[in-house]
Amino acid sequence: MSSRLLTVSTSPHLLGRATIRSRHLETMLALLPAVGFGVYYFGGPGLMVILLATASAVAAEYLAQRLTKQPVTVGDLHAALMGLLMGLVLPAGAPWWLPVVGGALAVVVGKLFFGGMGGYPMNPVLVAWVALALSWPEQMNAFYQPLSSEWYVSETPLMMLKDDPSTLEVVTRSELWWGLVPGAIGATATWPLVLGGLYLVIRRIVPWQIPLGVLLGAAGMALLAAYTDPTLGELGYETFAQQWSIVTFHLGAGGLMIAAFFLAPEPVTSPVTPWGMFLFGLGVGFMTVIVRTWGAPVDGAFYGVLVMNAATPLLDRIRPKVLGKIEGTA
Amino acid sequence: MSILSLFKGVRLPRSPEPPPPRPLSPPDKVIIPLRQHQGRVCEPVVEPGQEVLLGQVVGASEEFEAAAVHATVSGKVEAIAETYDPAGQRVPAVVIANDGRDAWVEAEGAPPTLSEVEVVQKTRPTRLLKRLREAGLVRSGLLGLPLHVDLSPPMAPRAYMFMTGIPVVRPIDTLIVKAVDHDPPVVTNQAALAEAGEELALGIAALARIAGARRVVIVLPAGVEPPGVAQLAARHEWETTHLDGRHFPYAVDNLLVKKLTGRVVPTPYGEPRDVGVVVEPLVTALDVGRVLSQGRPPVDRLFTVAGDVAQPQVFRVRMGTPIARVIEAAGGLPVEPGKVILGGPMMGYAHFDLDTPVTKETDGVVVQSAESVRTFQDQPCIHCGRCVAACPVGLVPTELGKLCEYGQFEDAAERDLLHCIECGCCAYVCPAQRPMVHLLRFGKSEVLARRMEQ
Incomplete structure (x- = not known):
């Protein structure tokens, strides 16, 4: 009995099940209906924007953290969530590079420049969104009419x-x-x-x-x-x-x-x-x-x-x- | 109590009801710490090699803030050694080898035993208090005061009361007897309901008489309605009420007082008695009844073994039994043991020495296997505010945690760090799994150390 060591730590010895990762996962689950409607309404272009933004955010976080020799935190799904949100606030008629730039901006400028998770002062997704809206107003206003057979930009x-x-x-x-x-x-x-x-x-x-x-x-x-x-x-x-x-x-x-x-x-x-x-x-x-x-x-x-x-x-x-x-x- | 409090604190996971208490045979050797309460250490009054009888005083103190300790087996004193108290501090202890005779010491000139509630209610409170003090009773629960200290008015009005407008001497009008446990699955008080009877009535009556309380409230766990207690309560005009012990930490004294009487206990240094309430656990009330009706000091107590053991159980064990033996009786440690926690999972202390004895303070032990041990993470706070929503005393733990982490202790103290009751709700809900209680305790100890220096 004495050979087996016991763990000693401060209380509490019970923790809830919530983790940072589970929060982000559940938020993404909660976004699923919105993603579903978005893809249904805007078809291929809409899906493409969402996927590009998400992929860009995750890749940007991975690369930036590898480059600066920080621990890679892609696993907590925060970058994926940010990319997903980024895609959802963009118009379906955006050119392919707009979500790519947006996702990367959100992660690198919005989040990592300020010290990563827990450190940034403003919502990184919206920081990136504002940067895009001020830089490329025309592309950012390329809103499509949903469920149309031919995509056209509309007000x-x-x-x-x-x-x-x-x-x-x-x-x-x-x-x-x-x-x-x-x-x-x-x-x-x-x-x-x-x-x-x-x-x-x-x-x-x-x-x-x-x-x-x-x-x-x-x-x-x-x-x-x-x-x-x-x-x-x-x-x-x-x-x-x-x-x-x-x-x-x-x-x-x-x-x-x-x-x-x-x-x-x-x-x-x-x-x-x-x-x-x-x-x-x-x-x-x-x-x-x-x-x-x-x-x-x-x-x-x-x-x-x-x-x-x-x-x-x-x-x-x-x-x-x-x-x-x-x-x-x- | 407002509806908002329903959303504070945490709901602990449901745990299986343990079977009724059963006795555990006395061990071959007992380790009796000379301090089994919050207060001064007793001096040993026996020497190694000396024969002692059951119930004989082995440690006593002239100090008021100390409870005498008694032998819990008859036999030979082996040594005066050191052991750990429930909070993990070193404390001297008397080790007694059991001779198995269980021969009681002859009480000389002992006062007659009391067995009727009416008699107790006419006995002078100081006489009753003297008997409790001689029996060395301690309020059951971690960091319990000696019972005579807990029930006596403070020696002098405390300084903080002068500046606050609280009446300096407030007569006690309410006694709350807690049959609900604040830190499940350690359910010692709930299990003690099985032993409720005339002795309990005697104990409660004596506590009410000593405190001077007119109103007695027995707090039962939600969904439990023992017929014996209902009868007692009806006969003596005591009130009963129910509380869900899984809604942590609302069975902790200060919050319980707020919930039942609406009175707010001043913190950080106040006690329920400052607002005219005394709170005692049911186990303690039972012990008081036993002491009065049998005229002997208590040598055993109810002790819960819960968690990852084969058979979670409540035992009646001799005080001084090493916890290893009690855990063994409940099926033993799991193959890969993780933590052994005295107290409860939320507010208890993890121990490494399984020879730590059962004392008057310890309600139970929780065993965790290696795989169910949860570790804190070194992650930054994500500012989600779950801890603020959970904190039952209305602090902002996220900010306090960060201030303590970066050494800004005085800033933390200005933001009411010392009002923290260390319940652990903030750490429980934290998604970043930060060691909140650890940080806040560290901050508190630093603040107090600096104030002592000044």
Whole structure:
């Protein structure tokens, strides 16, 4: 008995089953419905963009870490998840090199430059997305009309909204929420994103405060816009049901839902405290609708996430109340 | 208690119900540590070679914060040696070889035994307390205080109370008897329900009388309704309530008090008695009843063996039995042993020496095979916030862990490091498997060491 050595360590001696890898794997599983819809809607081009972005992100992480003699962390699936998200926020009509550059940028500039997992200040996928959107606006707006026999570039509902508020009445909500309008591969269909997002919330991989904050913030801001914006006033909306239709438009359009459930709750760049998370989400929601209604860019969801990422250290200062702490003592 | 607390803490995995307790024969040799409580070490009052009888005092102390220790077998003192206490610290111990006679020491001038609740309720509290002190009772559970210390009012009001507006002397009005275990699968208190009877009633009545508590609450594990306890409670107008012990750590004292009475125990230095509550485990209440009705110090205790053994069991063992023997009786260590943990899997201490004895503090032991041992990883924090959501006292463990890792101890202390109860929920939920409790304990010890220097 004495010859067998026993392990000694601090408590706890039980650990939960969650690991970094399992989180990323489950997030990818939750994205599967969105990927399925994207591939169904956009066919070969859509699938190609997703695959190229994922492959590029994984390859970039492997090469960069080998080159800098760091431990290779491809196995934790973070690069694969980032590449998948990158592909989903790109348009199906993007040339082949756009997802390749995007995936590599996300991993190398967005993540590894800042010290890898746990170190980066802003969502690396969106950092890469902004870089692409500013550098190649034409290619980044090559949105295809889904389910068409011949692919052609078309305007998204949000682009049309910029010029003409009556878009709110032209696009039916069921088209919008099922993604039968031009848009990014994975972001245009809203229902599959909601499905995957709810799974993550139930699994507690995504804290419920962030998506709730985003949705409430966007809804609140959309209502505010309905009351105050003169161009929307021309539509003559009087009843609450009519004004609510603006809310359902904003929630279903563009990248809001993928931001709410997948990009904003990115763990490293979002706050950790309950109220901080909620305010972070509210901020993302506000920014989205502000940019869409009054700003120059077409969609504000991704910019909103990046701006609120910068506010994360501030929001982390909103701490929960410590049980049993008496004020004025340490 | 708010609904939000349902989402805090962790739900521990379900473990099989152990069969009812069974006695384990006394060992050939007992190792009796001279400190089996949180407090001062006792002086040995026997010498090697001396014959001792069952229940004879072998270690005593003049200090208030010490509980006397008694021989738990009759036989010859072999040596005064060193062993480990449940927390892994070295402690002197009396080693006694068992002669198998189990001859009790003659009690001289012992007070008459008490066997009726009504009598106990009329006895002066100081008399009762004196008997408990002579029997060397200790509150069962890791880092348990001697029972007479636990039940006595503090010698002087503590400094922190002056600045806080808490009434300095708050009379105790509530006694909580815990039949639910905070760290399953060590379920010693739950198993002790099988022995509930008149002695338990006597013990609870004595504890309530000493503390001065009018209200007595017996906390039963969820889904367990022993008829004996219900009868006792009905007869003596005690309340019973239920609590799910798997919802860790809500059976730990401070959180239990908050849940049952709504009162918040001041931390880091406060105790439940500061808000007028005394919490005692059921095993301790049973021991009090035995001491009063039999007039003898306890020589055995209930002890759970759980985890990767052939037959998880609750035994009634002599104190001082090496844990190796108890584990052997439960089927022995697995082929590839990993960890032997005194206490429970979440808050217990891993041991390497299987000669460590069963003491008044230890509720049980958990055995893990090599393959079920989980190791921490040296990965960076990914800032996911799971620990913040899980922390039952509302800390931000992720930040504290990082501050302690990089030596920013005073910053950590400003962010309420000392309020941590070391329950381990943060480490349990951490996807990066960071050694959270290790980091926070390290930080705490550094902060306290620096404050001592000043």
